[in-house]
Amino acid sequence: MFSQAGLARPVDWATPRDLDRLRASRGRGPLSKPLVPTSVASPRLGEELFARLLAYGTPQETHRRDVLFRPGDVDADLIVVERGSVEVVRTATGNVPAATVAVVDAGGFVGELNLLTGQNVYLRCQVRDAGTVYRVTPERLRQLMANDVELSDIVFKALIARRELLQRSAAALAVEIVGGARSSAALALRTYAARQRLIHLWFDADTPMGQTMMDSSGLTQDDLPAVVLPDTTLKRTTPGELADKLGLSYRRASTKPADVTIVGAGPAGLAAAVYGASEGLDTVLLDAVGTGGQAAASSRIENYFGFPFGLSGADLTGLAVLQALKFGAQLASPCQAVELDTNRNGDLLRLHLQGGEAIDSKAVVIATGARYRTLPLERWPDFEGAGIYYAATELEARGCTGSPVTVVGGANSAGQAALYLAGRGSEVSLVVRGQDIATEMSAYLVDRLLVHPRVTVRCRSEVTRLDGGDFLEEVSITDRTADTVQAQPCAGLFCFIGAEPATSWLTGIATGDDGFIRTDVQLTDDDLGPAWAALGRRPLPFETNVPGVFAVGDVHSGSMKRVAAATGEGASAIASVHKAIAALA
Numbered sequence: 001m002f003s004q005a006g007l008a009r010p011v012d013w014a015t016p017r018d019l020d021r022l023r024a025s026r027g028r029g030p031l032s033k034p035l036v037p038t039s040v041a042s043p044r045l046g047e048e049l050f051a052r053l054l055a056y057g058t059p060q061e062t063h064r065r066d067v068l069f070r071p072g073d074v075d076a077d078l079i080v081v082e083r084g085s086v087e088v089v090r091t092a093t094g095n096v097p098a099a100t101v102a103v104v105d106a107g108g109f110v111g112e113l114n115l116l117t118g119q120n121v122y123l124r125c126q127v128r129d130a131g132t133v134y135r136v137t138p139e140r141l142r143q144l145m146a147n148d149v150e151l152s153d154i155v156f157k158a159l160i161a162r163r164e165l166l167q168r169s170a171a172a173l174a175v176e177i178v179g180g181a182r183s184s185a186a187l188a189l190r191t192y193a194a195r196q197r198l199i200h201l202w203f204d205a206d207t208p209m210g211q212t213m214m215d216s217s218g219l220t221q222d223d224l225p226a227v228v229l230p231d232t233t234l235k236r237t238t239p240g241e242l243a244d245k246l247g248l249s250y251r252r253a254s255t256k257p258a259d260v261t262i263v264g265a266g267p268a269g270l271a272a273a274v275y276g277a278s279e280g281l282d283t284v285l286l287d288a289v290g291t292g293g294q295a296a297a298s299s300r301i302e303n304y305f306g307f308p309f310g311l312s313g314a315d316l317t318g319l320a321v322l323q324a325l326k327f328g329a330q331l332a333s334p335c336q337a338v339e340l341d342t343n344r345n346g347d348l349l350r351l352h353l354q355g356g357e358a359i360d361s362k363a364v365v366i367a368t369g370a371r372y373r374t375l376p377l378e379r380w381p382d383f384e385g386a387g388i389y390y391a392a393t394e395l396e397a398r399g400c401t402g403s404p405v406t407v408v409g410g411a412n413s414a415g416q417a418a419l420y421l422a423g424r425g426s427e428v429s430l431v432v433r434g435q436d437i438a439t440e441m442s443a444y445l446v447d448r449l450l451v452h453p454r455v456t457v458r459c460r461s462e463v464t465r466l467d468g469g470d471f472l473e474e475v476s477i478t479d480r481t482a483d484t485v486q487a488q489p490c491a492g493l494f495c496f497i498g499a500e501p502a503t504s505w506l507t508g509i510a511t512g513d514d515g516f517i518r519t520d521v522q523l524t525d526d527d528l529g530p531a532w533a534a535l536g537r538r539p540l541p542f543e544t545n546v547p548g549v550f551a552v553g554d555v556h557s558g559s560m561k562r563v564a565a566a567t568g569e570g571a572s573a574i575a576s577v578h579k580a581i582a583a584l585a
């Protein structure tokens with residue numbers, strides 16, 4: 001069926017030489033850790049497995065130079081090469097010439113993770129040697145993933161590994177982001193790109209490389225942040241505009257209502273999506289920012305069950321995203337829910353999205369977590385994202401490495417951030433309002449902080465003033481015991497003083513005095529209106545006072561505010577979703 005040569009090396013990647021060249025010539029930040037070994041990018045399928053893969057596709061005779069897909073195409077097919085060969089090319093942009101990314105011989109297949117995420121095509125695939133290819137549509141690929149465990153394992157790992165390889169290859173030049181290192185608009189774009197694991201390159205506009213890139217793309221300071229794509233340049237752009245351009249905004253593939261729509265893609269929402277999709281529910285998962293939630297902002301989670309050496313929140317949620325995609329969940333971000341109609345229209349609940357679209361579904365899971373509290377200081381909004389951060393990961397910390405920083409808060413997240421930043425060479429002032437750092441923080445963190453040579457713990461203290469130009473440069477710390485005020489240099493203020501539930505978009509959902517959503521046994525008879533009498537049942541576990549609407553994770557009243565608890569609630573709620581949907585039938 002295909003040649004031995006094809007079997008031995010069905011996909012030839014133009015890496016890693018390209019990466020070295022990229023690094024040397026263009027500069028970029030560190031790449032995220034590969035999720036699977038890159039060696040699985042070019043699987044060798046035996047004849048029997050290959051025949052099974054072909055069975056999912058439709059044959060197409062090819063001629064030299066035929067184009068099988070091109071940048072901008074929506075819903076690309078997996079291309080399986082039975083005879084001949086094809087090549088994948090990153091097309092030229094204003095500043096970079098075209099480059100071959102991979103050559104695929106008979107026995108191989110063309111495709112990467114965008115087949116599952118729905119991202120538009122950003123490379124061109126063209127025929128090198130005439131022959132036959134089989135096209136596997138996104139729908140057939142989902143069937144393959146659901147029905148053939150052996151084959152799906154191989155194909156899925158290959159798609160992930162290819163994304164990692166492409167990120168390290170000339171393909172990364174297909175999405176180039178440029179902006180100021182400390183600009184909040186640029187940080188929003190970079191955070192989005194990182195959380196979506198988008199293949200992209202980042203250029204700091206204040207470096208010679210960034211300037212060269214801007215000159216060759218005809219960009220000025222007024223255009224920043226900007227994204228250069230093969231067919232267009234987005235100026236003064238936002239994650240929403242980039243997502244629209246890449247095809248990652250919400251678009252419903254089916255005309256049928258969803259079984260369950262999950263609002264919020266933090267650990268709770270992701271767990272609900274994995275369990276919902278894996279148990280056959282047509283599952284939609286939305287997030288206003290990007291996947292991962294608060295957990296993606298945690299540089300090291302040390303208390304997650306089964307990981308004694310800790311793991312980064314971005315890795316944990318990144319893997320969960322892949323799992324949800326593998327099982328067929330539809331993910332969209334940035335995509336903000338702005339209203340939920342609590343009056344059922346027949347059997348359906350209607351969720352309204354920013355931008356005017358609406359989604360109908362049989363059940364809704366609210367997993368919107370909580371939003372960070374801020375300090376009531378005069379220039380606080382000016383410096384958000386420009387020196388004030390609510391997370392301490394590589395992205396935020398990069399601009400402050402080696403410079404003095406201030407961490408505000410007395411709980412574990414503040415302690416973790418202080419240690420992380422001190423470990424990167426910053427002098428850290430940990431500002432705690434309470435009398436004793438041990439009141440709210442775990443003992444293991446307190447012990448480490450108190451002996452760290454670069455951490456100064458300042459209890460009964462508060463940040464009372466912020467100063468700087470476009471970026472934060474100085475903070476004033478008031479010591480309530482000594483009654484003194486001290487101004488000190490500060491390249492970054494990392495704020496960890498708790499959060500409020502993200503429920504302002506909801507009406508008619510019962511909450512506690514603190515605004516967190518009450519469910520099942522937390523609800524009283526007064527909360528349950530006539531709809532319940534008609535249903536003849538009480539709320540199921542995690543069900544709110546509105547039938548078919550569930551709340552899980554940090555937004556849920558009395559929740560533990562931990563990743564493990566959030567994932568447990570998200571997964572468990574799906575059992576209730578099944579029951580609620582069955583009761584509708």
Ligand SMILES: Cc1cc2nc3c(=O)[nH]c(=O)nc-3n(C[C@H](O)[C@H](O)[C@H](O)COP(=O)(O)OP(=O)(O)OC[C@H]3O[C@@H](n4cnc5c(N)ncnc54)[C@H](O)[C@@H]3O)c2cc1C
Pocket residue numbers: 263264265266267268269286287288289290291292293294295296297298299300301302303304335336337338367368369370390391392413416502505552553554555560561562563564566
């Ligand atoms: C820096 C830091 C360190 C932490 N460290 C640890 C730790 O070590 N161990 C631990 O167990 N826990 C830790 N936590 C707590 C943990 O991350 C949270 O308990 C957990 O993320 C809660 O998950 P969630 O899914 O309920 O909500 P979140 O993670 O808050 O996710 C909610 C999601 O909903 C989205 N959303 C909100 N409103 C809307 C809307 N209207 N439409 C669409 N989407 C919306 C948000 O964008 C967000 O992505 C840490 C938290 C932080 C910030």
